[in-house]
Structures are given as structure tokens and as C-alpha cells.
Amino acid sequence: MTEAIRTAVFEELAAVGYARMSIEGIARRAGVGKTAVYRRWRSKLQLVLDLVSAIAVQGLPAPDTGTLEGDLRLLYEVTSRALRHPVASQVIPDLQAEAARNPEIAGAMQKALREGQASVVSGIVAAARARGEIRTEIDGELALDVISGPLYWRAVVIRGPKPPKGYLESLTRATTAALKAL
């Protein structure tokens, strides 16, 4: 039943957003009573924090192709697919909006990010450093911004259409050159 409630939270978040989401609405969607939800989570905030943490733990696969360019190409393939999922493209901006005024959600999002995207990226950067593909003194934070920003901007900010054929290859080439110039 916990799984049914989790799924309902995702659907409800995508449909109405965090601010308008209610425990009643979640219970209705999950086909359970309100008390069944309250027995597991004290509030909708707890529910959402639990959900965000669960996603972070799943994480992304860490690419290990032997070259910076190969690793980035794989990362972009996986990230692009994840970001284009309809639930992600509605739920992420929503949680981000909440994070702007709720420190608990902001903290959970930051933690999820560090344990997910950021840890995979720092693995890729560390491997490239070790192979001598990029300078050892490179700023890890800046590398994260350069690697992760463009796809996120396109999928979540611009809400652009599916990237055209060749887009991910070109982005990989551009990002590789950017890191090597640092």
C-alpha cells in the first residue's frame, strides 16, 4: 500500500503541484483512507521529503567508458531521458519553487542532488583528472555547472522539444572542450 501512496503522490504533484496538493487528494487517488496516509507520514511535507530521498538513493549509473567524452555522452543520454519524463518535468520545477521558501525541501533537494547528479559528475571529473585529460586544479563546482546546466536549461527552463538528432553528440563535444579549457 505504501507503494500505491507513493505513486499517488507523484501523480498528484504533477497534476496540481505541491501548494495545492492535499492528503485527501492523495488518499483518493491511491484508493485508501486518509488515516492510512497519516499513519505513515505526518504531513504532505514529510511525504514529499521521503519521496525525494528515495529518488536520490536510486541515483544515476556512473559511466566508465575510459574517456571523458565517452562518459559525458553516456551521462547525457541517461539524463536527457530522465528529464524528459513527464512526471520529472512537472515535479522538479514544482519542488524547486517550494524549495525557494521552504528550507526543509531545499535541504532535501540539495541532498538528493549531491547524492545523485553531483556525485556521478564528480566521478567523471575525477576519472578525467586521473587520466590527465583535464587539469588537476579544475574547480569541481564549475565543472558540475558546465556539465549539468545546458540539458537542464533545455528540458526544464525552455521546455524545448525533444533534442534533434546529433544534439547530444554536439553537446558532448562542446562540454568536453569546455572542461579541457579550464
Next chain:
Amino acid sequence: MTEAIRTAVFEELAAVGYARMSIEGIARRAGVGKTAVYRRWRSKLQLVLDLVSAIAVQGLPAPDTGTLEGDLRLLYEVTSRALRHPVASQVIPDLQAEAARNPEIAGAMQKALREGQASVVSGIVAAARARGEIRTEIDGELALDVISGPLYWRAVVIRGPKPPKGYLESLTRATTAALKAL
């Protein structure tokens, strides 16, 4: 009085978010009656759309330093300051969350983006093309993602601290190299 109401909308948006914002709250904050607000705007949606359009028209100054690197450096200086404004860092994610489920807001945001950030960036890219600094066949959409993604990711997604000294210079170097590799 219109200006007082516009300011109140911004403050109210930042404080409680679009979903929880009410005409009552705006009127109270602006120190006017509800009917004064309704006389000018039919709904809070109309109010917010009007606000977004007004921001877009202001636009960003178009840099013209004579080099791609110089133009990007200036763009980042201005954008970084704008994105770090407390109102921007709360209102932008909020409107983006609404855009995910409200096509009218999504349309207004897209239009604002095209008339603001995107038009400045395509000016910079066109000038670099004309000077032969980058290839003429470069994909303008990809260039926009590469140029605009990283700062946005840092300011709005990660909600990181103020970039350390030297950050914008390094980002400029990285992005210039990325565009030249395309």
C-alpha cells in the same frame, strides 16, 4: 497606483508563491481595495502575465565588446547579478512550476525568454559568426543552452552561494572554448 500593485504582486509572489497568492493579499500589500486591482486585471493570471511581459520588454543590454569572450564575460556579469536578486530566485522557479501545468503562463515565459535572454545570446552568437570566431553552421539552440545553462543551474537549481572570485572568468573561458569546438 498601478506601480504599487505591480510591486505588491512581486512581493506577494516571492512570499507565498503563485498558487497561494490571492488578489486580496496583493490589494492588502499595495494598500488599495480589491476593486482597484480588479479594475485593471481580470484575474491573478492576467496580473502575472502582464508582469512577465513587462520584464521581457526591459530585456538585457546587448554586449558589443568586439570579441566572443568579451561579450560572454559581460553577459555573465549582468545575468549573474540578475539571477541572484532575491525576488528573481523565488519568482522564476515559481512561475516555471506554474508553466508546467498552465499553457498561458508557459507561453508568456517562453515569449519573455525569447525576447530577453535568447535574443541577446543570438546577437552575441551572430556577431561571433560574422567575425569568424565560430563556425557559421553552429546550431543556435545548442549555443543558447551551452551559454545560458550553467549560470542558471547554479543560481536557481543548486541555489549555490555567490560565485567565488574568478568563477565568471573561468566560466567565460569554458563557454568560449565550447562554442569554438562546435
